[in-house]
Structures are given as structure tokens and as C-alpha cells.
Amino acid sequence: MKALLASLVLSLPLAALAQAPVIQISGATFQPLPLALSTPLTQGGEVKSSATAVDDALLFDLRASGLFQMLDRASFLADAKEGMTAGSINFARWADVGAEALVKYTLTREGDELKAEARVFNVGNGREEFKTAQSGPTAQPSQLAHKVADAIYRHYTREPSPFLVPITYVRKSGANRDVWVADWDGRNARQVTQGGINLLPALGPDGQLGYTSYQQGKPDLYVRKSGGDTIRLKTNEGQMATGIAFSPDGKRVAYALADDESAQIWVANANGEGARQLTDTRFGINTSPAWSPDGKRIAFVSNRGGSPQVYVMNADGSAVRRLTFQGNYNQTPNWSPRGDLIAFTARDERNAFDLFTVHVDTGKISRLTQDQANNEEPSFSPNGRLVLFTSTRNGPSQLFVMTAEGNNPLPLPVQDKAAITTPDWGR
């Protein structure tokens, strides 16, 4: 991922950067771009029912991106029948509501296919900057919305958006805990396991899904391939294996293996063979492995210093280094795909859980959440710009998303009465 980003940046000609606006996302001076998304123009009555679903999903994607200040449609002054071309748009009316960018789109339906055409306008100079045509299945209108949102995101950032990458999480239902996979915003959710206790799911490359399950009475690791075949990894018999994490290339897995005395981090090939123990602390607990984006290092939690803290080591177990020194209960590390930060959950002096990031090289700690009940289990988006996490701020534990700086926290639009835990955003 990191290499991919680097090549993206290098391959951009400077002239192209000068022509079109590119939103600089990080830095203290970052200001979200005031963007007006007009309601979709629909053609034909059939498409009307899907239009609301597309519109809701698109609005949420753009709002959650952290790039835009999405302007309130209640303030809009433009004529509802205004057209799609620069010549027919009265830009003064959009400037009067504070818009600097305007997105107009149409929806049409052809049988089982929904089609969208979106155009991005610069309100200041009245020019069309960009247009995109996308299509998706009528049965899942939100998928079309994610494609349109992705195109707009790419236009402004020159980066792929996180909107097309699935997430996984555990949903509690009665005594059962099941693994689910959903689109990034929680829509289009599919149940993967059928009852029992299933925990700590992780998405790997090539559509692999790993999780911990008590199907055979004790925790074991399972991997479901993209085709649907599920295998149980052969870890040391008699021991408890939990918390699978795929290396970025998908060829190796890290996990924790526990016996009566301790828990240690192990690494094996993706099929469970060639297992090798990385940590060795008698009576200590080492758990929650998380790979660095280059696959060379692993972050994990260890209580070897007396309290659970985040540590980093090389992927062969060498050069172990403690990373967090504040607080006495730090857990669930997740390594940013940009490589620089590790997000984790910390329990503070009031016994509330909150999210922090720690810089891998400098050890600098930044706070992401505060005074909003418990916030746990951060997982970076594949581009490292957003963080998915669970929060109890609205009652039961639910999925939220915010920027990697902790700004703009939003609940995912699909909310559930059941508790949702341990999300993982695919790569």
C-alpha cells in the first residue's frame, strides 16, 4: 500500500497538479471544502425508489470523507429544475449558500442496472471540472453511490477512496456472536458464521476472511477464502489460538497462542503451516498482533512491563521495543496503512476507554476521542485517512467512523440494537 501511494505521487506530473484543485488533507491549515450536493435528477418513475437510497449513501460517503463541508440542502436557493450543464446552472445562487464546489447528478435505470452521471463544478469560475458515469445493480443502490463517491474522492485527492472496501465485525445476538461482512458504511451486511461464539475477524487481501471460533470447544483460527471454502488452521493442538492478522501480502498470518501459563505471538504461513513462535515471556501475555503495511514489523500488546502496553518488533521476533508509556491499559493496536501511526485503545483514570494514536518513530501520542462514553477497537481505512471504531456514546456498542485526526465522528448509517464489536476494515 505504501509503495503504491509513493508511486502514485511520483507519477503525477506537476502540471496536472497545478491545473486542478487537489485537497491537501493533512496539516493544521486544512479546511473542508464547502460542497453542495444537489438532489439527484431522475428520469422515469422506476428509478425514484432507488434514488433516495443512492442519495443517502452518497451524502454519507462525502460527509464522512472529512474532505468536505457538506452544505445543508435546506439552505439551497437554486431552482429545483436547474440543469446539469455549466451553461444552465445559475452559479450565483450556489455561491450565495457558500458553495465552492457543486456536484450534480442524474440517475437512470436500465433493467437491473442503475446508472449515475455526476458532474463536479467549480462555483467560483462556473466551470465543469470533472464528470463521471457509473453503474451498479438496482438491488443494491448504495453500491452505485460508493462508486460515484469514489470517483469524486479521487478527483479531489488523487487517491483511491475507502468507500469500495468491505469491513467485518462481530454482532452479538443472544448468546451468539457472529462474524459479519458489510460494505464500508455497514450497508449490504452479510452474515458469515452461523451461531456459536466467533470473534476477532480480520480481512486479508484476495478476499480472505479470518476469525476465531469456538466451534470445537476451544478457540481456533478459521480462514474463509474468497470462494467460500473455510479451513481451520492447524495450530498447536490443545492450545488456544486467537486474533488472526493477515500480513499485507496475505502470505502469512500472525496470531496469539495461549496455554495455561502465558500467551505468545506466533507467525505461520496462510495455510497454518511453518508456524514459528516470536515472543517468549514466561507467565506473560502477548496478544493482538497487527502488521505494519510493509509486512516487516508487528505491533502487539504485552503485559511484560506490568500492565498491557503496545510493543513493536520485527516480523521475525527480533528488536522488541515498547511504544506506549502513558496510561496503564493500552490495547488493540492497528497499524495505519500509511505506516507512521498505530491507533490503539487506552483505558484512562476514570475507567473510560478512548482512542489514541502513537507515532511509530517518535512515540508521540495523539488523542482521538474524549468524553464520549467508551470508544474502542480502532481500524484504519485502507488509505489511512479514516478510522472505524466502536462507541457506546449512543447506547449499545455501535460502529462509528472519524478522520485519523479524530475529527468529524459519525455513526455508520446502519444502526443495530445488537452490540457490534471488533471491526476490521479490509485493505
Added chain:
Amino acid sequence: MGMGSNSNKGSGRVTMSEINVTPMVDVMLVLLIIFMVTAPLIQQGVKVNLPEARAAAVEASDKKLVLSIDAQRRVYLGEAEVLMAELEKKLATNAKAQADKELYLHADRDVPYGVVVDVMAAAQRAGITNVGMITDPSAGGRASASSKGKKEARR
């Protein structure tokens, strides 16, 4: 505001536990900052005969949101007509007005004082603290204002 929200609980005397905001609103309305703006820079699509004034005025910036009231008491934001009933909401949700906390009032000289006050009160309730009154500094202003008017061309 929830004033007197506990009046239906219990019996007999109840304690008013919240601040009575009515006098505060009055003070706030007084605190609305009003200043005069000269017209020439403002090119509006709405035809309005501006009042003439010889008071000292600031030069208008054409980047501020302009609220017009024409002789028929129709209200416009920019050049889009807005119902009086919706004005407060339109202003409260308007990102530009909320960022500036300022708008220019561009009202016809024949609009009754009461209508202007209603509009200003709506703006004030929507959180706009500065209102610039657009006036015409020149005696010949009336003629030039009418010739410039595009008479709701785009509506």
C-alpha cells in the same frame, strides 16, 4: 426554549428553574449591528428603488449575501425568492451567512418599516449579527437603479 417546562408538574407554586430569555432576546435585537453600505458595487438581479442617504457609509463588498425586499414586499436571498416563513431557516442553514454573520439588506424605499423589522428580526434569530443597509448615495440613484434592474430575469 423550555420556559416553564415544569409548570405542569406538581401542584401550587413551582420554581422557574430556567433563565427567562425574553428580555435577553430584546437586548440581543438591540445588539444587532447595523451599518450603511453604498450601492454602486452591488449589482443585484432584483429591482429595488433604494432609499437615498447622506450618512457616512462603508463601501460594499460584493461577497456578502444580499437580502432584497422589493416594492411588492417579496423577499429574495441573492436573486432567489424566499418565502418570509422560510427566511429564518434559509438563513440559519446558509453556510455563507453563518460564516460571515453578516448580510446586506437591499430594501425598496417604499417597503414599510414593519416589514423591514420583521426581516431583520428573522435574520437576527438566524444568528446574523451584522446587517448592512444598502443605500443610494446619489440623488440620481432612483433612475439608475431601475435601469439596472433585471427584473427577476432568471426565476
